[in-house]
Amino acid sequence: MSNKAKSFTFISRSAPYGSCRPQLCLDAALATAVFEQEVHYLLVDDGVFQLLKDQQGDAIGSKTLGNAMETLELYGIEKVLVDSDSLDQRGLDDEDLLLPVERVSAEDIRSLIANSDYVFNL
Numbered sequence: 001m002s003n004k005a006k007s008f009t010f011i012s013r014s015a016p017y018g019s020c021r022p023q024l025c026l027d028a029a030l031a032t033a034v035f036e037q038e039v040h041y042l043l044v045d046d047g048v049f050q051l052l053k054d055q056q057g058d059a060i061g062s063k064t065l066g067n068a069m070e071t072l073e074l075y076g077i078e079k080v081l082v083d084s085d086s087l088d089q090r091g092l093d094d095e096d097l098l099l100p101v102e103r104v105s106a107e108d109i110r111s112l113i114a115n116s117d118y119v120f121n122l
Helices: 021-034 045-051 065-069 084-089 106-114
Strands: 007-012 038-043 080-083 102-104 118-121
Touching (some): 007 021, 007 045, 021 065, 021 118, 038 045, 038 106, 084 102
Parallel strands (some): 080 102
């Protein structure tokens, strides 16, 4: 059996509040990273709103997802990938985001998915 790390891509596409999908995706990515696997974390569509600065989840009785997003690097997830078109369509700039991201194109996303051993799309 090979000890080579597998490549996991987690795609989060939901707004940070209103469903459990964003938190599930984040939790799964962090748990996978703990086991020293190669983890790619990609935000697309309304998922880009998870990266907005100054989130106040407690105002609606929810955990503030942005706080957890800031821990990705501590778990070994060094790059947060963001669909550039999704940011542009929502009028968001890098300055609006709480952490540095790597903007990727639709072609980059297709390549990432094709080269991943496992893909989770939430």
